[in-house]
Amino acid sequence: MTWQPEMDELRRRQEMTKRMGGADKVKRQHDGGRLTVRERIDRLVDMDSFREIGSIAGKAEYDGRNDLVDLMPANAVMGRGKIDGRHVAVTGDDFTVRGGSADATIKEKDIFIERYANQYRVPLIRMIEGSGGGGSVKTIETTGRANVPGVKGWEWVVRNMGEVPTVGLGLGSVAGLGAARLAATHYSVMVKEISAMFVAGPPVVNRLSPKQYDKQELGGWEIQLRAGAIDEAVDSEDEAFAAARRFLSYLPSSVHEAPPRGPVTDDPARREDSLFEAIPRDIRKVYRIRPIIEKIVDKGSFFEMGKLYGRSVVTGFARIDGWPVAVMASDPMFYGGGWTADTCQKVARFVDMAETFHLPAVYFCDCPGFLIGLEAEKSGVIRQGVRAMSAMFQTTIPWCTFIIRNAFGVAGAAHQNGARLNWRYAWPSGRWGSLPLEGGIEAAYRADIAAADDPKAKMGEIENRLNKLRSPFRSAETFWIEEIIDPRDTRKILCEFVELAAPVRGSGPSSHWMRP
Known part of the structure; x- marks a missing residue:
């Protein structure tokens, strides 16, 4: 006697769950231009690498003899797979089953996959579509009571922010706890x-607002990208x-490793004359600034993140001689590179991510200071700026900074971790000080200018005198700037830096790991 009857029953149940919410719901998903959760997993991971966990979990219907009539699966499919040969944890919401709501959720599945990623130190990918929270208003009627809000298992979400690379893919309408799960990612x-x-x-929202919104008006991609929510x-x-897949390629599987070196595809001695x-x-x-970055890093390796948020600073990953690094660069196309409150938030978050995953930081600095004026003050820019600078000073990763033009004021000072030894270089175009001369001369020399027979000529005389004194060579004489370089040598110097940095990047949980 074999166990074939039980295996046949298992296969029968698995076939039921693979129907998901039914043919009509699958058709509706496809008609809306969206893949099903199982199609998504197949396209995300390496071929034939997915091993499902909880394949027959769901709500079963039995007849009077306790024989199974039907099985509606839980609205999450999860398990382990591989991406580029590396183990990953994968979970996806099944919108065909009750629209991804909590009514059809088995919370233990979500908690299991978070624990698996954390304890086995593998990256986690969440494919999110639906709410996945406490349920709809109808839940009060079906349960006979109102639940006290709580998020069971959220502690694993928080731990994973400091342990493993976590990716969120919003692949449909995402609300409530679903939106929180999308935001709680790297x-x-x-x-x-x-x-x-x-x-x-x-x-x-429309029930409470005089203005009526559709989905895109309320929470479309442009709104959330500009707000920094994604x-x-x-x-x-x-x-x-x-x-x-590309994001994960720059990172280790967990914080217990250093980011691996990728293929060496570019000449470390390459010089770009246009940088001069x-x-x-x-x-x-x-x-x-982006063409400048592209000319310095390994060709085709720059991977930008948060392009429409905090736009006076560009952030992203890149490779230098195959080594992954975290790149920040001022963008003078927005506020002249001055830091706004949202720029400060972007910088703090990015620096925390680099620290969490032991990525050396490279910064191309052209910062004239914080944005000034009434609106800037209303945004609390100074507190956000102090937060960003504090994030830098709390890092243990190696830093290499190139002052390519401006570095003024407190924001200009936030170009490295001043608590540790850093590598810092200036291009000949570098300018720095407590305040830019432009505008500052009038304030500092108001009496002299007013008393002059020719105020305009006096202004020019003072400006010429101070410009000579603020020459980057004068700063280099006293070692206030460590080295001035030919811009065309930047790539070569960075290749030397990453080689020096590789053994000292560290591993293990950071004291200041990233929060969402």
């Missing part, structure tokens, strides 16, 4: 025109999967 992606993310969706928006689900004239001599002229 990297989050939405699909344009298909995804929407909100604390509460249009039916709730990191990227792409045109298709396949692009979202590709973005997740990349910064205009006229300080009133701006320039594009």
Whole structure:
């Protein structure tokens, strides 16, 4: 006698759960331009690598003889798989089963996958569609009581922010706890025109608001990307999967390892002549920072995050001679590179991520200071700026900074971790001080200028005198700036830096790991 009857029953139940919410619900998913959760998993992970856990978990229907009539699966599919040959934990909401709501959720499945990622030190990818929270208003009737709000297992979500790379893919309407799960990641992606993310969706908001909103107006990708609630928006689900895979390629499987070196595909001695004239001599002229980054890092390796948020600083990963690094760069196209409150928040979050995963930091600095004025003060820019600077001073990762133009004021001082030895270089275009001369001369020399027979000539005389004194060579004489370099040598110097940094990047949990 074999166990074939039991195996046949197992297969029968698995076939029931693979139907998901039923053919009509699957068709509705496809008609909406969205893949099903099982199709998503197949496209995300390496072929034939997915091993499902909890394959027959759900709500069963039995007849009077206790024989199974039907089995509606839980609305989450999860398990382990591989991406580029590396183990990962994967979970996806099944919107075909009660729209991804808590009514069809088995919370133990969500907790299991979070614990698996944490304890086995593997990256976690959440594919989110639905609410996944405390249920709908109807839940009060079905349960006969109102639940006291609580998020069972959230402690694992928090721990994973400090332990393993966590990716969130918003692949449809995401609300409530679903939105929280998407935000509680190191990297989050939405699909344009298909995804929407909100604390509460249009039916709730429109009931309370005189203005009526549709999904995109309330929580579309542009709103959430500009608000910094997500990191990227792409045109298709396949692009979202590709973005997740690329993000993970720069990081270790967990904080207990250092980020691995990738393939060496670029000449470490490569020099780009265009860098010699990349910064205009006229300080009133701006320039594009992204082409400068691309010319210095390994070709094609720059992976930007948060492009539409805190736009006066560009952040992303790149490789230098194969080694992954965290790159920050001032963008003078926005506020001249001055730090706004949202820029400060972006910098603090990015620095914390670099510290969490032991990525050396590279900063191309052109910062004239904090944004000034009434609106800037209303935004609390100074507190956010202090928070960003504190994040830098709390890091233990190696830093290499290039002052390519401005470094003024408190924000300009936040260009390295001043508590540790850093590598710092200036391009010949570097300018620094407590305040820029422009505007500062009038304040500091008001009496002299007013008393002069020709105030304009006096202004020019003072400006010329101070410009000579603030020459970067004068600072280098006293070792206030360690080294001035030819911009064309930047890549070579960075390749030397990453080689020096590799043995001292560290491993293990950080004292100041990243929070959402």
